[in-house]
Amino acid sequence: MESAQGFARTVMVTGGAGFIGSNFIRLVLAERPDARVVNVDALTYAGCADNLADVRSDARYAFVHADVRDAAAMAQAFERFAPDAVVHFAAESHVDRSIADPSLFQSVNVGGTAALLEAARAAWACRDGFRAGCRFLHVSTDEVYGDLPLDPCCSDGSDAFREDAPLRPRSPYAASKAAAEMFVGAYGATYGLPIVTVRCSNNYGPRQHAEKLIPKTIERACAGLPVPLYGSGSNVRDWLYVQDCCRGVLAALEKGRAGQVYNLGGGCALPNVRLVEAVRDALHDAGAARAAAFSVEHVADRPGHDRRYAMNCEKAAAELGWRPTTPFEEGMRATVAWYLERAGVV
Numbered sequence: 077m078e079s080a081q082g083f084a085r086t087v088m089v090t091g092g093a094g095f096i097g098s099n100f101i102r103l104v105l106a107e108r109p110d111a112r113v114v115n116v117d118a119l120t121y122a123g124c125a126d127n128l129a130d131v132r133s134d135a136r137y138a139f140v141h142a143d144v145r146d147a148a149a150m151a152q153a154f155e156r157f158a159p160d161a162v163v164h165f166a167a168e169s170h171v172d173r174s175i176a177d178p179s180l181f182q183s184v185n186v187g188g189t190a191a192l193l194e195a196a197r198a199a200w201a202c203r204d205g206f207r208a209g210c211r212f213l214h215v216s217t218d219e220v221y222g223d224l225p226l227d228p229c230c231s232d233g234s235d236a237f238r239e240d241a242p243l244r245p246r247s248p249y250a251a252s253k254a255a256a257e258m259f260v261g262a263y264g265a266t267y268g269l270p271i272v273t274v275r276c277s278n279n280y281g282p283r284q285h286a287e288k289l290i291p292k293t294i295e296r297a298c299a300g301l302p303v304p305l306y307g308s309g310s311n312v313r314d315w316l317y318v319q320d321c322c323r324g325v326l327a328a329l330e331k332g333r334a335g336q337v338y339n340l341g342g343g344c345a346l347p348n349v350r351l352v353e354a355v356r357d358a359l360h361d362a363g364a365a366r367a368a369a370f371s372v373e374h375v376a377d378r379p380g381h382d383r384r385y386a387m388n389c390e391k392a393a394a395e396l397g398w399r400p401t402t403p404f405e406e407g408m409r410a411t412v413a414w415y416l417e418r419a420g421v422v
């Protein structure tokens with residue numbers, strides 16, 4: 077894995093049993109034949125060992141069942157596998173859960189990131205600073221910027237957040253991710269740890285947990301149940317196919333400049349009500365019969381529901397050579413096909 081600072085032969089991926097993490101591990105094993113991957117995952121409700129069933133027997137893949145907050149376990153994993161790079165996906169990720177239990181998000185997302193940074197600092201320290209070629213890639217979210225108005229006159233993209241915009245998180249989840257970024261920045265500034273951060277927009281694709289809007293819509297439509305839309309359904313999210321996101325994370329790991337942040341957005345902004353219609357259409361096209369009974373139910377709004385997210389991704393294009401390449405219809409087709417096949421629907 078070539079980088080500005082060397083060649084990462086062993087990559088420690090935290091949260092690799094989750095949605096984006098498992099897609100990322102598969103990408104690295106497929107496209108970087110010299111790389112080894114160590115997946116460190118606590119296997120919470122959101123992680124699924126079966127997400128990586130197809131790579132389990134790969135000699136370049138290893139699994140460590142551990143929580144990133146467990147300093148002893150992390151020190152042991154660093155010692156045993158001597159990773160050159162860490163890609164830190166592990167997090168509590170669901171906004172609704174963060175509203176119900178903010179302290180868990182503080183503990184895992186802030187405490188876990190701080191503990192992992194400390195483990196990396198200790199493991200990579202050498203007389204002159206840090207081991208040559210080591211690198212920490214932190215995965216963050218567009219939610220740290222806070223929201224934008226829905227006003228259509230602003231939806232030409234001119235108000236999209238650049239990487240140097242102030243962070244104004246609004247949900248406990250977003251606050252925990254922003255706080256984690258503060259630790260990342262502090263470890264870069266204070267110790268010189270080489271860290272790159274990516275902020276990703278809403279991912280979709282195979283293996284996402286059913287608590288998130290797209291898989292929930294597929295599952296409920298197929299069960300003949302209404303899809304619950306929070307409030308008016310006019311809130312806008314920017315959808316990024318998971319494979320494109322993983323390519324962006326890999327590009328940031330290999331080409332990103334230490335201390336820099338890169339926005340990775342999908343360039344596909346949709347109000348939720350349009351999004352669920354797109355899912356419905358993809359279900360119809362795939363021949364999912366029960367989805368014909370598709371219906372939407374407007375339910376109580378999420379407290380503090382962010383209206384719209386939008387990021388300017390010119391920096392990732394210019395410095396990483398990254399752009400999302402999967403057309404939304406194609407990504408949605410692949411997503412729906414994966415869920416239907418898993419459920420044995422078609």
Ligand SMILES: Cc1cn([C@H]2C[C@H](O)[C@@H](COP(=O)(O)OP(=O)(O)O[C@H]3O[C@H](C)C(=O)[C@H](O)[C@H]3O)O2)c(=O)[nH]c1=O
Pocket residue numbers: 169170171172216217218219276277278279287288289290292304305306307309311312313348378
């Ligand atoms: C689950 C659900 C959601 N929604 C609405 C709420 C949002 O406006 C939108 C997407 O919600 P979801 O929970 O799927 O994702 P976000 O809250 O946008 O956050 C996601 O994308 C960001 C980038 C991350 O960083 C989060 O980790 C990730 O969970 O649909 C509904 O209307 N009904 C529902 O049942």
